[in-house]
Amino acid sequence: MTSLAAVILAHSDPTHLQRLVGALHDIPVFLHCDAKTGRDVATQMFEGLPSRVTPIQRIPTSLASWSLVDAELRALRQTLQTTDARHIIVASGADYPLVPMSTLESGLKAWTGMSHFWNTPIPYPAWSTRRHPDGGIWRFEHRFLAPRGKLLTVGGIPVRLPVKREIPQGLELRAG
Secondary structure, X not given: OOOEEEEEEEOOOXXXXXXXXXXXXXXXXXXXXXXXXXXXXXXXHHOOOOOXXXXXXXXXXXXXXXXXXXXXXXXXXXXXXXXXXOEEXXXXXXXXXXXXXXXXXXXXXXXXXXXXXXXXXXXXXXHOOOOOOOOOHHHHHEEEOOHHHOOOEEOOEEOEEEEEXXXXXXXXXXXX
């Protein structure tokens, strides 16, 4: 059987999170709950979870920010350090499996020793636009207005803040 683990980044909806963890059957789950999530909601998220769920140190995360990458990398590191998983499912707390776990596990057998993760270096020509023919670099260099987690657009164009953001040292931009 394929050795699986899951990383989940959750922000809200403890009921759905509990359902998601249940759908993942007996695989180890590494759960990051956003530090900005209210205490009552966070408590509900962790309440009654099976012992196979490992909480990850909570850090504050924001939509379209490097903080989400940081939270995911922390969870992935702990997964790799504490399991023998050959494949890791990365999901948000709002996700849900579209196929039974047995179907997923049997499908992953063909990928033993490999990863099923499409990514390509930035600039990625398909991410160029008429306004930004830079292969998507503008997506990383700018901060965008996202009140209440919803990207603000005017005429279909994301509204960006005037200050550029730094790309963290040691990261290579990828499209995926």
